[in-house]
Structures are given as structure tokens and as C-alpha cells.
Amino acid sequence: MDIDFANLQRQYQEYKDDINFRIQKVLNNSNYILGSEVYDLEKALGDFTGAKYALSCSSGTDSLLLSMLSIDLKPGDEVITSPFTFISTAEAISRLNAKPVFVDIEKDTFNIDSNKIESAITSKTKAIIPVSLFGQPADLNVIELIANKYNLKVIVDGAQSFGSTLNKITDSNLGDLSITSFFPAKPLGCYGDGGAIFTNNVDYFEKIKMLRVHGQNQKYRHKYIGIGGRLDTIQASILLAKIPFFDQELVERSYVAEIYSKSLYKYFSIPVISSDRTSSWAQYTIRTENRDHIKQKLKEKGIPTAIYYPTPLHLQECYKDLRYKIGDFPEAELASKEVLSLPINAFMRNEIEYIVSNLIDLA
Incomplete structure (x- = not known):
């Protein structure tokens, strides 16, 4: 697929x-x-x-x-x-x-x-x-x-x-x-x-x-x-x-996110949405210590993923003059090593089951 x-x-x-x-x-x-x-x-x-x-x-x-x-x-x-x-x-x-x-950052909401x-x-x-x-x-x-x-x-x-x-x-x-x-x-x-x-x-x-x-x-x-x-x-x-059509698209994106969460919570750290908020689900981002291996295996199965973001801003070369160092913002630094964003949009159908089954196999 x-x-x-x-x-x-x-x-x-x-x-x-x-x-x-x-x-x-x-x-x-x-x-x-x-x-x-x-x-x-x-x-x-x-x-x-x-x-x-x-x-x-x-x-x-x-x-x-x-x-x-x-x-x-x-x-x-x-x-x-x-x-x-x-x-x-x-x-x-x-x-x-x-x-x-x-x-x-907060660990659970990013x-x-x-x-x-x-x-x-x-x-x-x-x-x-x-x-x-x-x-x-x-x-x-x-x-x-x-x-x-x-x-x-x-x-x-x-x-x-x-x-x-x-x-x-x-x-x-x-x-x-x-x-x-x-x-x-x-x-x-x-x-x-x-x-x-x-x-x-x-x-x-x-x-x-x-x-x-x-x-x-x-x-x-x-x-x-x-x-x-x-x-x-x-x-x-x-x-x-x-x-x-945007209101309905938000419903569909939320539906996809709900399927991911119900299917993956036993295997991965899944997104947490605070009770007083809703998300537009621009990304569905899991956390895993085995991120790079899982990303590669999913790619082999035709499943695209993305890493948002592999290097926090305080460690970017363009901000070296601010004199931040590794360890200054540990939650952001840990997230950059663990986050993996999965496909999510309002037009997904059979893809969700395929993605979920492959992820569970890799967990």
C-alpha cells in the first residue's frame, strides 16, 4: 500500500x-x-x-x-x-x-x-x-x-x-x-x-x-x-x-486520531489532549525510544512518517550566540529523540488499519 x-x-x-x-x-x-x-x-x-x-x-x-x-x-x-x-x-x-x-515544554502535550x-x-x-x-x-x-x-x-x-x-x-x-x-x-x-x-x-x-x-x-x-x-x-x-467543508474535515481528523489512540495506547506513548481543549490534529505524534528503527520499517511498508522536530531550537547552529547547551531544556531534547508523526488527514480510509497493524507488529 x-x-x-x-x-x-x-x-x-x-x-x-x-x-x-x-x-x-x-x-x-x-x-x-x-x-x-x-x-x-x-x-x-x-x-x-x-x-x-x-x-x-x-x-x-x-x-x-x-x-x-x-x-x-x-x-x-x-x-x-x-x-x-x-x-x-x-x-x-x-x-x-x-x-x-x-x-x-510539558512532556504530555509538547x-x-x-x-x-x-x-x-x-x-x-x-x-x-x-x-x-x-x-x-x-x-x-x-x-x-x-x-x-x-x-x-x-x-x-x-x-x-x-x-x-x-x-x-x-x-x-x-x-x-x-x-x-x-x-x-x-x-x-x-x-x-x-x-x-x-x-x-x-x-x-x-x-x-x-x-x-x-x-x-x-x-x-x-x-x-x-x-x-x-x-x-x-x-x-x-x-x-x-x-x-472545514468543520467536517476537523471531525474526520479527530476520528482518525481516535482510532490511532484506541489502537496504540498499549504500545506507544500517544498524544494527550487536555480536557478543556480540542485539537485540530495537524499531526498525530507518538513517542518511542525505538523511533528511527520504526520509521525505517514503516517506510519499507509504504507508510510515510515525519519527525517534528529532530533538533530543538536552542541547539540549532543559528542560535549558538544565545549560549544554550545540551541539558538546558531536557523535555524538549528528549522529545526530539522520540517523536514520530503518523499520517493524518480527513481522507483516510483503509490506510488506518494498515498503519496500525504494522505499528503494533513493530512495538
């Missing part, structure tokens, strides 16, 4: 007529930058999340950058975040010449350990960026209390978690700002790069709206130093075609 990790082709075939129709409409109108579909998408995203303001942009990484620009992050400011995530979280901090300050955040705060701390890793929000109840106590901003990195909830509120509607990514393999993905920013603060909304078009408040009048950070109209049209 040859298994597709994300099943993007099967998804396309399901929605093909609407996707093609919407793309053709953009081609016919030839309005490729900030066409009407972009604003239609932003309304749909706001309706879905409950956030007052939704702004699309060019990528998940740029959504982080724009969010940090909106809170006026300055060189030398410190931002607390997780060392166990994709580099864009810390990279955007560094791009503004601020300093990422890492805090270890998210930043909220109980360790307060000890990392200094007079230079400006913000906290919790990552909703693999689709589950971090402990924002505690994080927001800490942020309020020290007058810090909270930017939720929801690049992997669009559609997840905390206390029945989507994580796009939490923090001072929240971001997501529409990278093709994300729970809601376009066919290139794309992202969005959510906020309930009108000042952030108005500022980011200018920042994503080079800081313009009118054509060729620049209030801020911004970036070229717009989502193109074709990508917006693709997302508009997909979003009506």
Missing part, C-alpha cells in the same frame, strides 16, 4: 469543481492582489473564529512578523517561547533583532510549560508566544494571567491549530493576537504560502492592515516600515472553496 501523508490530491478531487471555478473567476477578473476574494475570505475567517478582525497575509511566518511589528517589538526586547517548534516562531523574533528566550514561564521573565521581556503544537492550544488560562501580571503581550502561534479550541473558544480568538498558517499541509491549507492574523483590538487591526502593504495608509504614503505581506487572490479563492 502506498500511503499519502496529507492526501492533498484526494482532497482536491473532492472539491475540484468549486476550486477550479473560483480560480477561473480570479483569472477572468485578473485582480490578483487584494481582489474581492481576499476580503471575502477574511470575513469567513472572522465568522469561523469569532474574532472581531481577521487579516490574511503572505505566510504563517509573515503573520508572526506582522504581529510583532504591531506590538512595536524593538531590538533587545525579549520574547518567551518554546524551543520545540518550527524555527519560524523564534526566527521572526530574531529578524526584528529581539531575543528569543526559551522555556521547556507545549510550553506555563509553570516555568514566570522564572524566565526579566525587565526586557515584551511578549510571550505560546505555540499550539501539533494542533492543541497551550495553557493560555495560566499564560494570560502571567502576561497580565507583568504587562506582557501574548501572541498565539496557531500555525498548526486553526480550528482548535480552549474552553470552547477557538485559539484564533485568544491572546492579544493569534496567527495561523495556510501552508498546503496544514489543517486548512492553500496551494502555496499563506497565513492570517486574528485580533479583537482595532488598533492592531488598523496597524497590521498598513504593515502588510509596506506601511501605507494611502497609496505611496507610508506611516510605518512594513513588508510586502499580502495574501494573493488565487490563494484566497482556494481557501474560500475549502472553508465550507
Whole structure:
């Protein structure tokens, strides 16, 4: 059996007529930058999340950058975040010449350990960026209390978690700002790069709206130093075609995760979803001390897997100047040696039984 990790082709075939129709409409109108579909998408995203303001942009990484620009992050400011995530979280901090300050993760959820955040705060701390890793929000109840106590901003990195909830509120509607990514393999993905920013603060909304078009408040009048950070109209049209089906896709992803968990809990360490949260299941990630052997054996059976992430950020070469060392964040370091993500998407059928049976044989 040859298994597709994300099943993007099967998804396309399901929605093909609407996707093609919407793309053709953009081609016919030839309005490729900030066409009407972009604003239609932003309304749909706001309706879905409950956030007052939704702004699309060019990528998940740029959504982080724009969010940090909106809170006026300055060189030398410190931002607390997780060392166990994709580099864009810390990279955007560094791009503004601020300093990422890492805090270890919880073993069971892989998210930043909220109980360790307060000890990392200094007079230079400006913000906290919790990552909703693999689709589950971090402990924002505690994080927001800490942020309020020290007058810090909270930017939720929801690049992997669009559609997840905390206390029945989507994580796009939490923090001072929240971001997501529409990278093709994300729970809601376009066919290139794309992202969005959510906020309930009108000042952030108005500022980011200018920042994503080079800081313009009118054509060729620049209030801020911004970036070229717009989502193109074709990508917006693709997302508009997909979003009506997204609720059902979340149900299907959760169904796949439930089968994995019920089948594998005796053999592997499986994901833990806190009782006050739901996950969008961007990844289904098990832990095993025999990770590399199992990965190779599954590959031989036509089962793709992925390792998110093999090296924590504090041990990356680009962050050697921060002078972190092995042992500083033991949970993140152990996770990097044990995690293995399995195929999960809304279009899996017979593949699940095949994957599970092969994993159990290898346990």
C-alpha cells in the first residue's frame, strides 16, 4: 500500500469543481492582489473564529512578523517561547533583532510549560508566544494571567491549530493576537504560502492592515516600515472553496486520531489532549525510544512518517550566540529523540488499519 501523508490530491478531487471555478473567476477578473476574494475570505475567517478582525497575509511566518511589528517589538526586547517548534516562531523574533528566550515544554502535550514561564521573565521581556503544537492550544488560562501580571503581550502561534479550541473558544480568538498558517499541509491549507492574523483590538487591526502593504495608509504614503505581506487572490479563492467543508474535515481528523489512540495506547506513548481543549490534529505524534528503527520499517511498508522536530531550537547552529547547551531544556531534547508523526488527514480510509497493524507488529 502506498500511503499519502496529507492526501492533498484526494482532497482536491473532492472539491475540484468549486476550486477550479473560483480560480477561473480570479483569472477572468485578473485582480490578483487584494481582489474581492481576499476580503471575502477574511470575513469567513472572522465568522469561523469569532474574532472581531481577521487579516490574511503572505505566510504563517509573515503573520508572526506582522504581529510583532504591531506590538512595536524593538531590538533587545525579549520574547518567551518554546524551543520545540518550527524555527519560524523564534526566527521572526530574531529578524526584528529581539531575543528569543526559551522555556521547556510539558512532556504530555509538547507545549510550553506555563509553570516555568514566570522564572524566565526579566525587565526586557515584551511578549510571550505560546505555540499550539501539533494542533492543541497551550495553557493560555495560566499564560494570560502571567502576561497580565507583568504587562506582557501574548501572541498565539496557531500555525498548526486553526480550528482548535480552549474552553470552547477557538485559539484564533485568544491572546492579544493569534496567527495561523495556510501552508498546503496544514489543517486548512492553500496551494502555496499563506497565513492570517486574528485580533479583537482595532488598533492592531488598523496597524497590521498598513504593515502588510509596506506601511501605507494611502497609496505611496507610508506611516510605518512594513513588508510586502499580502495574501494573493488565487490563494484566497482556494481557501474560500475549502472553508465550507472545514468543520467536517476537523471531525474526520479527530476520528482518525481516535482510532490511532484506541489502537496504540498499549504500545506507544500517544498524544494527550487536555480536557478543556480540542485539537485540530495537524499531526498525530507518538513517542518511542525505538523511533528511527520504526520509521525505517514503516517506510519499507509504504507508510510515510515525519519527525517534528529532530533538533530543538536552542541547539540549532543559528542560535549558538544565545549560549544554550545540551541539558538546558531536557523535555524538549528528549522529545526530539522520540517523536514520530503518523499520517493524518480527513481522507483516510483503509490506510488506518494498515498503519496500525504494522505499528503494533513493530512495538
